[in-house]
Amino acid sequence: METTITESRETLTAGTSMDETRGLTYPRIECKNINVSYGDKQAIFDISLPIPDRSVTALIGPSGCGKSTFLRCLNRMNDTIESCKVTGEIIMDGENINDPDIDPVLLRSRVGMVFQKPNPFPKSIFDNIAYGPRIHGLAETREDLDEMVEKSLRRAGLWEEVKDRLSSPGNSLSGGQQQRLCIARAIAVRPEVILMDEPCSALDPVATARIEELIDELRKRYCIVIVTHSMQQAARVSQRTAFFHLGELVEMGETDQIFTNPRERRTEDYITGRFG
Amino acid sequence: MTDAAPAPFRNEKALKRLKKRRAADMRFKFYGMSAIAFALAALSLLIISILSQAMSAATYHIVRYDVVLDPAVIAPPGKDKPADVARNIDGFYDLLRDNLLQTFPDVQGNRLETRQLGDLLTRLAVLPVAKSVAANPTQIGQEMTIKVPLNDDLDLYLKGAVSPEARLKLGAVEQGIETTPGRVTLSGANAFKGLQSLIAAQRAEVGDAVDARSILVTAGKSTGRVVSMSADALEMDLLTGSASDFNAARPLARVIALPESQRNVSDDQIAWTLALKDMGRISRVPHFSLLTHTDSTYPELAGALAAIVGSLLTMLVTAFIAIPVGIFASVYLEEFAPRNRLTEIIEVNINNLAAVPSIVFGLLGAAVFLGFFGLPRSAPLVGGLVLALLTLPTIIIASRAALKSVPPSIRAAALGVGASKMQSVFHHVLPVAGPGIFTGAILGMARALGETAPLLLIGMVAFVADVPTGPTDESTALPVLVYSWATHAERAWEPMTAAVIVILLMFLITMNGIVVFLRRRFERRW
Ligand SMILES: Nc1ncnc2c1ncn2[C@@H]1O[C@H](COP(=O)(O)OP(=O)(O)O)[C@@H](O)[C@H]1O
Numbered sequence: 001m002e003t004t005i006t007e008s009r010e011t012l013t014a015g016t017s018m019d020e021t022r023g024l025t026y027p028r029i030e031c032k033n034i035n036v037s038y039g040d041k042q043a044i045f046d047i048s049l050p051i052p053d054r055s056v057t058a059l060i061g062p063s064g065c066g067k068s069t070f071l072r073c074l075n076r077m078n079d080t081i082e083s084c085k086v087t088g089e090i091i092m093d094g095e096n097i098n099d100p101d102i103d104p105v106l107l108r109s110r111v112g113m114v115f116q117k118p119n120p121f122p123k124s125i126f127d128n129i130a131y132g133p134r135i136h137g138l139a140e141t142r143e144d145l146d147e148m149v150e151k152s153l154r155r156a157g158l159w160e161e162v163k164d165r166l167s168s169p170g171n172s173l174s175g176g177q178q179q180r181l182c183i184a185r186a187i188a189v190r191p192e193v194i195l196m197d198e199p200c201s202a203l204d205p206v207a208t209a210r211i212e213e214l215i216d217e218l219r220k221r222y223c224i225v226i227v228t229h230s231m232q233q234a235a236r237v238s239q240r241t242a243f244f245h246l247g248e249l250v251e252m253g254e255t256d257q258i259f260t261n262p263r264e265r266r267t268e269d270y271i272t273g274r275f276g
Numbered sequence: 277m278t279d280a281a282p283a284p285f286r287n288e289k290a291l292k293r294l295k296k297r298r299a300a301d302m303r304f305k306f307y308g309m310s311a312i313a314f315a316l317a318a319l320s321l322l323i324i325s326i327l328s329q330a331m332s333a334a335t336y337h338i339v340r341y342d343v344v345l346d347p348a349v350i351a352p353p354g355k356d357k358p359a360d361v362a363r364n365i366d367g368f369y370d371l372l373r374d375n376l377l378q379t380f381p382d383v384q385g386n387r388l389e390t391r392q393l394g395d396l397l398t399r400l401a402v403l404p405v406a407k408s409v410a411a412n413p414t415q416i417g418q419e420m421t422i423k424v425p426l427n428d429d430l431d432l433y434l435k436g437a438v439s440p441e442a443r444l445k446l447g448a449v450e451q452g453i454e455t456t457p458g459r460v461t462l463s464g465a466n467a468f469k470g471l472q473s474l475i476a477a478q479r480a481e482v483g484d485a486v487d488a489r490s491i492l493v494t495a496g497k498s499t500g501r502v503v504s505m506s507a508d509a510l511e512m513d514l515l516t517g518s519a520s521d522f523n524a525a526r527p528l529a530r531v532i533a534l535p536e537s538q539r540n541v542s543d544d545q546i547a548w549t550l551a552l553k554d555m556g557r558i559s560r561v562p563h564f565s566l567l568t569h570t571d572s573t574y575p576e577l578a579g580a581l582a583a584i585v586g587s588l589l590t591m592l593v594t595a596f597i598a599i600p601v602g603i604f605a606s607v608y609l610e611e612f613a614p615r616n617r618l619t620e621i622i623e624v625n626i627n628n629l630a631a632v633p634s635i636v637f638g639l640l641g642a643a644v645f646l647g648f649f650g651l652p653r654s655a656p657l658v659g660g661l662v663l664a665l666l667t668l669p670t671i672i673i674a675s676r677a678a679l680k681s682v683p684p685s686i687r688a689a690a691l692g693v694g695a696s697k698m699q700s701v702f703h704h705v706l707p708v709a710g711p712g713i714f715t716g717a718i719l720g721m722a723r724a725l726g727e728t729a730p731l732l733l734i735g736m737v738a739f740v741a742d743v744p745t746g747p748t749d750e751s752t753a754l755p756v757l758v759y760s761w762a763t764h765a766e767r768a769w770e771p772m773t774a775a776v777i778v779i780l781l782m783f784l785i786t787m788n789g790i791v792v793f794l795r796r797r798f799e800r801r802w
């Protein structure tokens with residue numbers, strides 16, 4: 001099973017070859033001295049953060065502290081914001097993905113993203129999943145594609161619910177199903193990293209619980225970074241937690257340690273609900 | 277327990293406030309409904325007035341001639357090749373006029389009347405007949421039934437549009453006697469009492485002016501103009517037919533309000549037309565030639581075909597230029613262009629361009645396309661180019677609005693799965709914005725279809741006798757045809773103009789129908 005995902009891939013920069021096979025390298029992503037500013041306003045100050053593979057890293061902190069901004073650095077979605085300027089190094093598989101030579105389109109096929117509000121394409125369920133594999137040429141035949149769609153939907157725990165209505169529109173699903181569809185869509189392009197920006201904030205508690213179960217399942221295969229405003233959620237799903245405040249990384253560590261025995265005063269104040 | 281009891285819902289003050297609020301609601305509703313009623317009334321008035329005018333142009337009168345295609349007249353020796361026959365308008369005209377002269381033999385020798393009788397038939401109206409005979413020369417020498425439109429003024433007379441006319445069935449006439457040549461006396465007890473009182477009533481209304489009115493009395497194929505009358509006898513000039521037709525008949529009297537000197541149709545012409553009608557040679561038929569003929573100086577021969585084809589060709593050129601350029605410009609501006617001073621200036625100027633009066637585009641077109649590039653005058657190519665410039669801002673603005681309304685989350689989703697910017701736009705944004713873009717494009721085209729001023733300036737107002745076959749042929753367009761027909765003096769052009777307006781409106785309604793269909797069919801709900 002594993003090999004299907006780790007089969008040989010293009011390298012991010014043309015010319016260099018990647019001989020490292022995918023293993024339990026630690027850390028999967030190494031961020032060094034990241035600074036982000038929107039125009040004159042700096043949103044992130046000198047953040048260095050290692051992100052381990054096959055585990056969930058939660059980013060917590062009060063709103064506006066730069067969690068989303070930091071997350072968007074990891075697949076260079078900040079490139080699409082004109083005023084946004086990112087400096088620093090983000091090393092993934094030995095390459096600095098922040099390098100101008102890196103093709104962000106290729107990067108995004110290896111670093112998938114799930115957004116705050118479920119945003120399926122206004123197309124059928126099947127086409128939602130198949131779109132990524134199609135543009136990346138991952139499926140040779142129609143059968144390949146069918147299989148890929150099924151596998152992605154199964155991994156996202158949605159297959160049983162939608163297998164009879166693959167041709168109905170993606171937005172006809174419920175909110176929770178739509179979000180799982182978006183996760184399936186991200187999985188379909190065989191990423192190694194999945195970024196999730198408050199994926200449950202628009203969902204009811206039952207749908208949230210399903211997504212959390214799914215995240216726990218997915219962590220066996222992927223490196224997951226999740227932004228959440230719910231500390232309970234962070235405690236439930238993540239193995240490591242990073243606490244952001246006013247654009248700075250205040251503290252990071254094992255989730256258990258952060259929630260039971262924070263080293264920093266600000267972290268303690270936040271997780272005990274004294275501000276935020 | 278010391279809390280004050282809550283105020284009841286129905287206290288006086290609350291009721292008063294409620295009443296006031298309801299009154300304000302009602303007033304607002306009333307204003308809104310009056311505004312809509314006013315708009316609807318204005319619109320229906322417009323449509324009713326155009327339709328009622330156009331209705332009379334929907335049919336017209338044609339005259340049937342049973343003639344022998346005499347080779348001596350239509351294909352005299354030396355001019356008997358098909359090409360000559362096709363051009364022999366004079367010959368065919370003579371053939372049909374001679375037929376009329378035979379039908380009304382008493383005209384012979386009177387030059388004025390001969391000319392007037394000949395005017396029942398328009399010379400150029402025989403052209404299609406000449407062409408069809410030339411195409412099939414075995415018909416020469418044979419008997420043939422030819423149908424040709426009636427002169428437009430007499431057509432209008434038969435449609436009741438020339439003058440108000442009072443009609444009265446007279447009492448039984450015992451006999452009509454020709455006393456002196458051309459003068460007939462009708463007699464019958466009390467037969468003309470009704471007519472006398474009708475004239476008396478009209479005299480009370482308009483005074484002596486009634487004496488200038490023509491009173492025509494018709495029985496069968498015969499018609500006379502009243503000279504004098506009493507209750508039992510009536511004296512009249514016989515215009516056509518014979519006195520014996522009045523024996524034991526109950527003739528019909530027509531009092532034509534407009535004096536003969538102020539009409540384009542003489543009493544004689546009316547008499548002949550009535551006689552032809554009585555013979556069953558005049559019939560009212562649908563006016564298809566309005567759609568199959570090209571322009572003419574004679575309203576009964578004129579049609580809008582050249583203008584319809586010209587408009588279609590012009591719209592084709594406009595669509596081929598304005599729609600792709602408009603879509604690409606708006607996609608670039610909305611999705612790819614950096615937000616800076618330059619794009620801001622471009623944006624403001626596009627909005628300004630949309631407000632430039634159309635005649636300015638006409639001047640620009642004349643100067644640039646005709647003057648500088650030397651393109652042909654009066655051509656749909658140039659018209660289409662000018663109209664494309666005119667509609668471009670409209671299409672760009674509408675397309676940008678459609679692109680703006682696509683939720684940004686769609687773009688993020690596409691980029692998130694590794695689509696390039698281009699792919700996200702072409703695979704996801706454009707399909708969602710498509711119906712809105714096409715709505716804008718078609719509305720822009722509809723505006724272009726109705727434009728007149730710029731086309732006048734590039735010479736598309738020229739008289740065009742041939743259907744254009746390509747975008748560089750000389751041509752005109754529907755709104756320009758409306759303009760040029762509306763400036764003609766003859767009355768018969770009025771309903772023709774209205775009919776062209778109706779054709780133009782049909783085009784517009786079809787285009788707007790397509791818009792509604794697109795919206796219904798493809799618009800996605802979010
Ligand atoms: N597109 C943007 N343009 C300008 N400023 C932005 C933009 N996105 C975020 N910011 C600013 O950056 C800071 C961090 O925002 P964000 O990363 O969204 O915070 P969080 O996700 O933690 O709530 C905020 O002060 C916000 O105002």
Ligand SMILES: [Mg+2]
Nearest residue numbers: 067068069197
């Ligand atoms: Mg956020």
